[in-house]
Amino acid sequence: MRLLPTAPAPAVPAVVVPLVLLAVVVLGGCGATPLRSPDASGGLFAGRADLRGAGYVVGGGPRTPLRLLCQMTIAAVQAAGGNATDECGKVGGADVRQVGESDVDTGWASLRTLGPDGSPTVDGEPADPPADLAVVRARDAARGVTWLPPTAFGDTDVVVARTPGPLSGLAASPVPTTLCAPPRAVPGTAATPGTGAVLAAYGPWTTTVLPMDTAAVLAGVATGRCTAGIVPGSSGRVPALGLAVLDDDRGALTGAPPGPRGYAPLLRTGLLEGRPAMAGLLGEITRRLDGPAMRGMVREVEVDGRDPRDVARRWLLAQGLIATG
Structure with a gap:
């Protein structure tokens, strides 16, 4: 292997002022409240769980994949009849683990950037050594946080x-x-x-x-x-x-290090015990999501400039997980 290295503005006639003010109010109001897609409903999520009366604060970020997963979780909660508070600007998994300090109930963590103590790396680079998920899961269980199985694909x-x-x-x-x-x-x-x-x-x-x-x-x-x-x-x-x-047919990159990788959902144990069907909703995401789908959605956000909320919901609609939203 070889390594290479002004003048006052003219007065506006009094009769015009009310019309101008009206236009400013109307146009300003429209600009200040951008149109958003309605709450998600229907689909497979609606049939898998009944979250009516339940509320979750959902976090996820700062990287695009985690923001997308945060929006998928919000849609899942809404489709199942629950209420979801959007905190997708927060770190997500790290906030869920801060029991008593953060109000985030559920979020996602990138196992690729998860250090031995369960905290994400500061720079978002892969952790070395990587976390032992079994150890982190057991430690967090004692503080009232449950880790669910990660995505089927590893973000290697x-x-x-x-x-x-x-x-x-x-x-x-x-x-x-x-x-x-x-x-x-x-x-x-x-x-x-x-x-x-x-x-x-x-x-x-x-x-x-x-x-x-x-x-x-x-x-x-x-x-x-x-x-x-x-x-x-x-x-x-x-x-x-x-x-x-390219197909890594000899597993040089995908075969090591051993252990689970990808993205894992976690949530406060008390909420999961009260509504255990929530785990099934998140499981539908982890089982279906793959590398090409994630790369395509990240492209829509980072290259095409689309809203992660809309991008995530289009994927959920295509999968039949939601019917509207």
Whole structure:
């Protein structure tokens, strides 16, 4: 592996003033209250639980995937007849764990960025070493917080290229290749195996490794400077640039580290015990959500500038989890 380095305004006639003021009030009022989609209703969520009379403060953020999951949770509660308070600007999982200090009842955590004590990394980078979810779950159970099973897909790094295919096929190419990756992935760590694990699993491989930030990696692959690149699996710029996620057929990135990854919902245990069907609603999300769906939704928010609330509800509608909203 080779590493390269004014005048007063004219008076307005009195007869005009009331009309001007009326226009300002009407237009100003419209601008101050943007149109929002109605509460979610119907769908599979409505049939899975009855949350009438229940209320939840839902948190989630600051990263886009967590904001999307926060909005999905709000829609799920509404569709089941409950009341949801939107606190999607908060950290979510971390706030749920602050029993007695935060009013957030339920939220999500990224296991990719979860440190050994269960707190997310400050910079949003993968935690090294990663958390042992079983240990964190047991510790939080004692403080009245329940962790539910995470998403079926793990939010690991992926290898992207301009054309789809298996990673082994790219490695077998007789033409020298360039593999680009963020510095943290060169050569990699136990939490994010990186280039070292890729080259070891698919070698011998005639390749040059170029370290650069994630945005540059994506641009490099799109322009051809990089044959392939290692980037976060939830990056919305992957579909925006028309790139393909290669099949890691030897599990270099998806096979380690061991243990659950992805996104996990958690909520205050007392609320779950009072309405245990809430776990089933969140389970419908974790079972259905996959990498391509998350990347597509992140693209809509971060690249296309759409509201996470609307993006999340379109996905729920497509899945039949809600009927309106």
